[in-house]
Amino acid sequence: MAPSLPSIEASLPKHKDLFYAGKWQAAKSGKRKPTYNPGNGEVIDEVSEAGSDDVDATVQAAHKAFHSWKLTPPAQRAATLRKVASIMREHAAELALVDALNTGNPVAEMLSDANVAAASLDYFAGLIPMLKGETIPQADDTFHYTLREPLGVVARIVAFNHPVMFAGAKMAAPLAAGNTVIIKPLEQAPLSCLRLAEILGGVFPPGVFNVLPGGVECGKALSTHTLVRKVTLIGSVPTGKAIAKAAADTLKPTLFELGGKNALIACRDADLDKLVVGVAKGMNFTWAGQSCGSTSRVFLHESLHDQVLEKVVDYVKREYREGVPTELSTTMGPVISKAAQDRVMSYIDSAKQEGAKLVCGGKAPEGIDGIEGGYFVEPTIFSDVKSDMRIAKEEIFGPVMAVFKWSDEAEMLRQVNSTEYGLTASVFTRDIATAQSLVKQLEVGFVWVNQVGRHFLGVPFGGYKESGGGREESLDELLSFTQTKSVNVSLAR
Ligand SMILES: NC(=O)c1ccc[n+]([C@@H]2O[C@H](COP(=O)([O-])OP(=O)(O)OC[C@H]3O[C@@H](n4cnc5c(N)ncnc54)[C@H](O)[C@@H]3O)[C@@H](O)[C@H]2O)c1
Numbered sequence: 001m002a003p004s005l006p007s008i009e010a011s012l013p014k015h016k017d018l019f020y021a022g023k024w025q026a027a028k029s030g031k032r033k034p035t036y037n038p039g040n041g042e043v044i045d046e047v048s049e050a051g052s053d054d055v056d057a058t059v060q061a062a063h064k065a066f067h068s069w070k071l072t073p074p075a076q077r078a079a080t081l082r083k084v085a086s087i088m089r090e091h092a093a094e095l096a097l098v099d100a101l102n103t104g105n106p107v108a109e110m111l112s113d114a115n116v117a118a119a120s121l122d123y124f125a126g127l128i129p130m131l132k133g134e135t136i137p138q139a140d141d142t143f144h145y146t147l148r149e150p151l152g153v154v155a156r157i158v159a160f161n162h163p164v165m166f167a168g169a170k171m172a173a174p175l176a177a178g179n180t181v182i183i184k185p186l187e188q189a190p191l192s193c194l195r196l197a198e199i200l201g202g203v204f205p206p207g208v209f210n211v212l213p214g215g216v217e218c219g220k221a222l223s224t225h226t227l228v229r230k231v232t233l234i235g236s237v238p239t240g241k242a243i244a245k246a247a248a249d250t251l252k253p254t255l256f257e258l259g260g261k262n263a264l265i266a267c268r269d270a271d272l273d274k275l276v277v278g279v280a281k282g283m284n285f286t287w288a289g290q291s292c293g294s295t296s297r298v299f300l301h302e303s304l305h306d307q308v309l310e311k312v313v314d315y316v317k318r319e320y321r322e323g324v325p326t327e328l329s330t331t332m333g334p335v336i337s338k339a340a341q342d343r344v345m346s347y348i349d350s351a352k353q354e355g356a357k358l359v360c361g362g363k364a365p366e367g368i369d370g371i372e373g374g375y376f377v378e379p380t381i382f383s384d385v386k387s388d389m390r391i392a393k394e395e396i397f398g399p400v401m402a403v404f405k406w407s408d409e410a411e412m413l414r415q416v417n418s419t420e421y422g423l424t425a426s427v428f429t430r431d432i433a434t435a436q437s438l439v440k441q442l443e444v445g446f447v448w449v450n451q452v453g454r455h456f457l458g459v460p461f462g463g464y465k466e467s468g469g470g471r472e473e474s475l476d477e478l479l480s481f482t483q484t485k486s487v488n489v490s491l492a493r
Pocket residue numbers: 157158159160161184185186187214215216218219220223233234235236237238239240242243256257258259260291292293395397423468
């Protein structure tokens with residue numbers, strides 16, 4: 001039976017201001033910015049926009065709260081995170097609806113986002129006992145041990161594609177380790193994070209958890225503030241570079257989960273049924289390709305290329321249907337903005353001009369009721385793609401798949417590794433030795449074999465090369481929000 005959804009009116013946040021120091025506060029500049037429904041291009045509401053003065057006030061509040069939060073007994077911190085997880089599960093449908101309205105991602109798929117965040121919160125709550133130090137043996141009169149301590153105020157700047165999932169999942173590790181957190185959602189899709197702050201109410205002491213809707217000014221101020229002890233980004237490579245430069249002035253550590261131009265490699269012995277579904281699903285057409293892990297470059301061995309391409313096109317035409325994002329029957333959403341739609345269309349034009357063959361999509365959908373004015377692009381597939389074309393090299397962050405035909409393994413791997421991105425890859429083969437050989441040669445941080453897209457709590461996720469720095473979704477993430485203090489006790493009598 002299809003789940004029933006709450007009403008949109010009841011799900012939207014009542015507060016549209018900044019949330020810090022445990023209170024809703026208007027932006028000091030009084031600035032408000034419209035936020036849109038990408039499904040029809042209409043304004044949903046206006047939201048306060050945090051500027052650098054607001055960042056300072058928020059950081060001061062978070063800094064003040066840090067001193068008591070870090071001393072809160074570990075079991076109590078864990079219980080608080082579990083309470084957040086349970087509230088998110090309870091409100092999963094309304095959070096999904098708000099994200100569907102504000103990001104355009106279909107609500108049926110977004111229903112799991114709050115649950116994914118809740119699982120992260122539970123996971124990091126359970127890892128708190130791992131925040132332990134060591135004793136170091138020495139043959140002298142001093143006893144050495146280490147303590148793992150939190151860093152202080154952590155700023156988490158997140159992307160727009162899964163706002164509430166990122167807000168919930170990314171607050172978990174720093175808070176578990178005893179830091180206080182400021183979440184900055186993208187200005188285009190802040191509503192679910194505001195609703196999250198509303199439903200969490202007084203779960204955290206004031207200043208421990210803060211939400212600052214805002215744009216580049218807000219992000220820059222967070223990256224440069226002296227009292228922000230670590231800044232993290234889920235976003236694009238250029239933004240990662242800008243933040244790394246800004247953070248350098250205060251020598252702030254960073255954690256980056258950035259873009260990808262990920263390859264799916266199909267070997268001649270691949271299971272064809274699994275492969276066809278993998279190629280289609282790996283592209284994440286459901287949210288218009290807007291996922292860092294999308295396998296947007298598909299390398300099909302020449303022996304199966306034509307057959308698989310034909311089946312993928314059939315599958316995509318059958319399974320992905322654009323529609324109103326807040327309706328449960330919709331299987332594909334728009335891209336986030338008009339600018340994004342124009343950018344995707346310019347990549348499609350460039351591929352045509354550079355000689356790639358359009359086998360599916362390539363334009364905005366027509367004749368679908370209720371999505372006029374929305375920023376939709378049909379699921380698009382190009383074959384005959386060459387590695388010097390723009391669609392082969394640049395992250396499009398839209399529903400555009402580039403298909404390559406290969407015969408020589410060394411040349412195929414050269415092309416796969418030829419971009420500066422290095423986030424994910426997927427390998428389809430029935431032979432474990434072939435899989436292992438390819439895995440070792442891929443310059444990426446996360447590889448799937450005979451599957452795509454899935455994340456697994458406990459398995460480090462992050463990129464090589466320009467796709468990131470640091471690992472998340474694992475013990476590595478928790479420990480990255482701590483620092484080690486060494487203590488040396490004289491035992492001399
Ligand atoms: N690796 C991952 O886990 C992952 C997950 C999702 C998305 N992404 C990547 O995110 C990108 C798409 O998301 P986006 O369009 O929101 O990215 P973006 O880089 O445009 O923006 C990300 C965030 O950074 C802020 N920002 C922009 N300029 C800034 C600056 N100079 N200083 C500080 N903050 C600044 C934005 O306001 C936003 O909150 C894609 O490249 C995608 O691959 C990566």
